[in-house]
Amino acid sequence: MIRSFRTLICVSAMWALALVASAKISAPRQRPPSPPTERDDVAVISLGRAKVPLYGPWKFHVGDSPLDPVTGKPLWAEAGFDDSQWETVDLRHKPGTPPSVFGSPNSVPGWTGRGHPGYAGYAWYRIHVGLIERPETRVALAGPTAVDDGYQLFANGALMGGFGDFSGKTPTAGVTKPMFFSISQDSLPQVGTSRTSATSLVLAFRMWMDPTTLVGSPDAGGFHTAPVLGSEDAIWDVYKLDWLARVLSTGSNAAFAVGFVALALLLFSLRLVDRSDSVYLWIGSVFLLRAVVEALHSAVSWINLNGITWTWMTDVINSFIYAGWLMVWWVWFGRPRPAWLRFAVFGLAALNLISTLFAGSTSVISAPTSVTAAFYVADVVSRLLLFSTLIWIVVQGIRRQGVEGWLVLPAVILFGVGLWAPELVSLNVPFFWYPFGVGFTMWQVIDVALVVTLTLLLLRRLLRSLERQRLMALDVKQAQEVQQVILPEARLTLPGLLIESEYRPAREVGGDFFQIIPNRVDGSLLIVAGDVTGKGLKAGMMVSLLIGAIRTAADVCADPDLILRVLNKRLLGRNDAQATCLALTIARDGEVVLANAGHVPPYRNKEMIAMEGALPLGMVDGAEPSLMRFQLVEGDTLVLVSDGVIEATDANRQLFGFERVAELLQTARTAAEIASAAQEFGQEDDVSVIYLTRTAMS
Structure with a gap:
């Protein structure tokens, strides 16, 4: 004691x-x-x-x-x-x-x-x-x-x-x-x-x-x-743990940024699978913007960034994200009218951006309460208009596509929750979650749910797109088979004539066409060759139309001028349906009557025939082709080529051109040689060649 x-x-x-x-x-x-x-x-x-x-x-x-x-x-x-x-x-x-x-x-x-x-x-x-x-x-x-x-x-x-x-x-x-x-x-x-x-x-x-x-x-x-x-x-241990917690709390932002970039790249690659559907580009672009926001969230925890700078950066990006999502669903439902809707979407996004930025700025500089309140009201109104526009797009989609429209409602609801997140936070709805020390925000939870929903929707859309492509490929294959059937034989021998032909389309279905129709009554021969504008299935369908018209007209009259006039009438009024074409008849004695409507003139004995120019078919009603007559004697040659030979282009963007064709004809003896030379030089368009030689009468 x-x-x-x-x-x-x-x-x-x-x-x-x-x-x-x-x-x-x-x-x-x-x-x-x-x-x-x-x-x-x-x-x-x-x-x-x-x-x-x-x-x-x-x-x-x-x-x-x-x-x-x-x-x-x-x-x-x-x-x-x-x-x-x-x-x-x-x-x-x-x-x-x-x-x-x-x-x-x-x-x-x-x-x-x-x-x-x-x-x-x-x-x-x-x-x-x-x-x-x-x-x-x-x-x-x-x-x-x-x-x-x-x-x-x-x-x-x-x-x-x-x-x-x-x-x-x-x-x-x-x-x-x-x-x-x-x-x-x-x-x-x-x-x-x-x-x-x-x-x-x-x-x-x-x-x-x-x-x-x-x-x-x-x-x-x-x-x-x-x-x-x-x-x-002990405090040093706390300091190290605080940094570990910082890494964990911001790790979700970095992970989301990487994930959104990966999703964006995946969606951009899906565009290669279906080039006709731009919805993949729009969703991929929105995901890239989300990746930027998440990356900024992560970076701001490591670098000293002014608060207003950070807020403005995210506000700008978020306004573009809002507009991007509306464009996603507008494209998703086939771009419903009115066409100016897409401009209205970006106008509303701009209004949202301006009102958000100015609302924050006026509160910072202590502007009058009425001014700040006006901008806050404009911010709410802009978001309300954006969401209303989205609902209108979905309603139009439901009317047009039925079930497809109802399926997107979960994604639309999730977007709406994210759009009104600030108001939900003011109602004490939890904004941050920290499972196992890793921080997640309300927007990230919404993003996860939205990605899952979009994955299911995109998978369904992709499967339907692949099915359409399969059917389209089948249609193209059938069109290709039809086109091969209606082409003449590659080598044809008639009294006094030897004819070789070669056809190499730039795609599965080509736009070049030619018909070789002998007349069994008088021994004459009708040749019609041409090139339809465009390529692919549309051009192939136009070729089928013209070949049917050629064969019908040839049964009545083999006059080249009349045949071209008939074809011109068939193409008139079909929007951008146009074609260059020439027709010629070779009589039993070797007399040739040639009519040309904008096609490459034939080469007679390795030299191009000089002809007056004429309009292609399908441009003007009553257009007159250029006409001429000449005689083929034994040993003479007549070569018809399409513009795909002339316009072949090499890696340096140099054209094959008329001069190379003239030089090639000095040595080439078959239609296949000419077609191969143009193809190897750099084929850009359909290539068709007809090589005709006048032989002795048997």
């Missing part, structure tokens, strides 16, 4: 000396720091290798501290400053209450949610800590992991460091990073024995919040989480 009593007297004496020394150096109107005893306004902590969150009691005051006229240091940082009249703040998260909008699961509202709405600028937090520690213990502090925006830390009046740049006229800071502060032993007056010591510590945080942080932050300002005080080793 006596020994304990003596120890108590020694400790009391040392505390008395410490209080006297503190009183001598304190500024006027300040009271000395209290010893570490159990009181309402002092947190008493016993330190070994322990760590303790500083939940409170904190003292809080808005504004900035006056400076000591002698030292130039802020008076509110001094240990002896009397803060008893300040507000008391507790940083404990109350069970059952939602976390701060921009904090961790156990975060608390800032000062705007604690009775100081709309306030931005400087503010101070102070806490009195009584430490019972071992002499070998070094004290450190882990800075708060969620705070708006920057801060400076003072321990018993001495500046320990901070987060953000306070060197300029206006401090700057980005998203809070984990910070480690070693509390200098010089700032800790100690009273005690060799085994333990008592320390009176006053921590003061000088806070700064930029006005731009108020944009979209209903509870911004100051602490959202508590700093942690403890031994240096």
Whole structure:
């Protein structure tokens, strides 16, 4: 008992000396720091290798501290400053209450949610800590992991460091990073024995919040989480764990960014499967924009980015995302009328962007309440119009496609939830989730559900598209077979004539055509060759029409001029249906009558026949072809080529041209040689060649 009593007297004496020394150096109107005893306004902590969150009691005051006229240091940082009249703040998260909008699961509202709405600028937090520690213990502090925006830390009046740049006229800071502060032993007056010591510590945080942080932050300002005080080793572990938690909390954003990029690339590749469906490009583009937003969410946790800059960047991208989703469903349902709807969509997105940006800007610059309210109303109206337009598109889709329209309703509802997320947050709907320490936002949960829904819809759409392509390929194959049937034989021998032909379409179905029709009555021969505008199945169908007309006209009259006039009438009034064509008859005695309507003139004995120009078929009613007559004698040759030979193009974009054709004819003896030469040079269009030789009459 006596020994304990003596120890108590020694400790009391040392505390008395410490209080006297503190009183001598304190500024006027300040009271000395209290010893570490159990009181309402002092947190008493016993330190070994322990760590303790500083939940409170904190003292809080808005504004900035006056400076000591002698030292130039802020008076509110001094240990002896009397803060008893300040507000008391507790940083404990109350069970059952939602976390701060921009904090961790156990975060608390800032000062705007604690009775100081709309306030931005400087503010101070102070806490009195009584430490019972071992002499070998070094004290450190882990800075708060969620705070708006920057801060400076003072321990018993001495500046320990901070987060953000306070060197300029206006401090700057980005998203809070984990910070480690070693509390200098010089700032800790100690009273005690060799085994333990008592320390009176006053921590003061000088806070700064930029006005731009108020944009979209209903509870911004100051602490959202508590700093942690403890031994240096323990706090270093906390610091490392805080960084690990930061990686985990932002890892979902990085994962979503990578996932959206992968989905976008997959959708762009589906465009190669079905080039006629642009919905894959639109959805892929929206996913790329979502990837940018998620990447920005992840990056902003690692770099110092001004709050308003970050907000504006996301607002711009989100407005494009809104417009992109509306275009997705507009294309999905076959672009329902009116055609100007797509321009209206981007106009509404622009209205949303402008109203959102100006609403935030006017609140930051303290514009009149009526102006800010007007822009907020415009923001709500623009989103309402966007959603109404989407509903109208879906209703039109249901009317046109029935079941297909009803299937997209889940995706549309999810889009609507994301569109009205800010209003849902204001109704205390949870915005953040932290399963296993990994942070997820409401938008990310919506995105996951939306991707799953779209995957099912796109799979169904892709299967239907593949089925259509299969049927189309079957149609093309049948058209190709029909075209091969209606082409004449590759080699034909008639009295006095040897005829070879070669046909090599640029696609499965070509637009070149020719017919070789001998007349068994008088021994003459009718040849009609031409080239329909365009390629593919449409051109193939036009070829079938013209060949039918040629054979019908040839049964009545083999006059080349009359045949071209008949074909011209068949093509008139069929929109862009046009064709170059020539027709010629070779009598038994070798007399040739040639009519040409814009086709490449034939080569007689390796030289092009000079003819007057004429309009192609299908352009003008009553157009007259150019006509001429000449005689073929034994040994003469007549070569007919399509413009696919002349217009063959090599890798350097050089045309095969008329000169190369003339040179080729000096050596080529068959139609196959000419066609192969053009094809190897670089085929761009259908290639057809007819090689006719006048032989002795048998």
